[in-house]
Amino acid sequence: MPAISRVDASRLARWWRNIDRVTLSCVGILIAFGYILMLAASPAVAVRIGASREMFILKQVVFLAFSGMTVLAVSTLSTKGVKRLGLIGGVIALAATALTLVHGVEIKGARRWIALPLMSVQPSEFLKPCFAVVTAWLLAERRRHRLFGRVPFPGLPIALGCFAVILLLLKSQPDIGMLSVVTMVFMTQLFVDGLPLLFVGLGVGAMVGAFGAAFVAFPHVRSRVERFLHPNIGDHYQIDTALRAFGNGGLLGRGPGEGRVKDLLPDAHADFVFAVAGEEYGLLICLGIIAVFLVIVLRTLLKLMREDDPFIITACTGLVxxxxxxxxxNMGSTLHLIPTKGMTLPLISYGGSSAISVALTLGMVLALTRHRVTASSISQRFEEEEFLDGQRWNDQHWRARQDLA
Known part of the structure; x- marks a missing residue:
């Protein structure tokens, strides 16, 4: 982007000066990786199912282009605009998730998608960022406002009620993986908001108990856990193939287009795209992908250490x-570090709902972490300038006295 003058007061100029350009660059890198790996992995998958070689590529080009525009558009919002987007988007996503139980498309025994003319939408993907923003808003209002001048705003009970509704909907689909992510995000936000350690421990215990209940109640959960713990139980074809792909790739990879895992795995373009990266581009590129994710997360958390707005702190913590x-x-299940779970690698795996949801998440993070000029920062700047002017005057006065002596 060409240099922008410091005196340029246009909205674009102010956005460019205040945005976190390092995080924005990392988002661009992930989108670029998404294009490259989709070119590598999707043609073989499309041919195997009898479709055109370019089907997945053309769709993902549109998805990623729209995702990039979403990141840029959402990053221009004010804090109030992010709150409104989270509330409106959360209501729509919640209603659409409930609709999947009635008119959803059933795939592998789960109703998570709504069929549209050109694509299927997974509404629960959009619950993650919107619920994180709404939860942060409710928790922040609890500290700022009182009902009738005395009673604190019931932000925490309302947030718990919203979480209970989401829990029931995701359990009914069922989507235990998405429910686990939403639960851990919610617990993280409560911890950052100052939840006593006793209740944090009770929450962790409840999560462990819920996982045990899911292990007993849902056969697919039990199957995945047993296959992870016992190598001799069940089918390990996908994991074994993915691990062989990493071994074949070595340090530098076999080269673009030279991988074989995409010809063998049915989800090579989606859940196991990281294995395609490992085989064709090697360990170094995989470490580079991990580093990009770490930079986005750690840089956001470090920026929050200088923030004093409880809403921004809680919302950004939940989002990242x-x-x-x-x-x-995604990467842990591909490397057999955790039980397998059908979850996409953000902005890299194939999937429109996932890509746009992640773009919404990162756009909100960029919008909330933009540098904002406040009255205190202006006052501090003037104080610093006055101090520097006084320091210069003292130096000049001392030199003049030395010359006279």
Whole structure:
């Protein structure tokens, strides 16, 4: 982008000066990786299912282009605009998630998608960022406002009620993986907001108990856990193939287009795209992808250490926690570090709902972490300038006295 004058007061200029350009660049790198790996992985998958070689590529080009525009558009919003977007988007996503139970498309025993003319939409993907923003808003209002001048605003009970509704909907689909991510994001926000450690421990215990209940109640959860713990139980074809792909790739990879895992795995373009990267581009590129995710998460958390707005702190913590957790689950299951879970690698795996949801998440993070000029910062700047002017005058006065002596 060409240099912008410091005196340029246009909205674009102010956005460019105040945006976190390092995080924005990392988002661009992830989108670029998404294009490259889709070119590598999707043609073989499309041919195997009898479709055109370019089907997945053309769709993902549109998805990623729209995702990039979404990041840029959402990053221009004010704090109030992010709150409104989170509330409106959350209501729509919640209603659409409920609609999947009635008119959803059933795939592999789960109703998570709504069929549209050109694509299928997974509404629960949009619950993650919107619920994180709404939860942060409710928790912040609890500290700022009182009802009738005495009673604190019931932000925490309302947030717990919203979470209970989401829990029931995701359990009914069922989508235990998405429910786990939303639960951990919610617990992280409560911890950052100052929830006593006793209740944090009770929450962790409840999560462990819920996982045990899911292990007993849902056969697909039990199957995945047992296959992870016992190598001799069940089918390990996908994991074994993915691990062989990493071994074949070595340090520098076999080269673009030379991988074989995309010809063998049915989800090579989606859940196992990280294995395609490992085989064709090697360990170094995989470490580079991990580093990009780490930069986005850690840089956001470090910026929050200088923030004093409780809404921004809680919202951004929830947003980057969900983003980082999704990336970890995908890469961890591909590397057989955790039980397999059908979750996409943000902005890299194929999927329109996932890509746009992640773009919404990162756009909100960029919008909330933009540098904002406040009265205190202006006052501090004037004080610093006055101090420097006084220091210069003292130096000049001392030199003049030395010359006279």
């Amino acid at each position: 926690a969900g983003f980082g957790l999704q990336a970890f689950i």
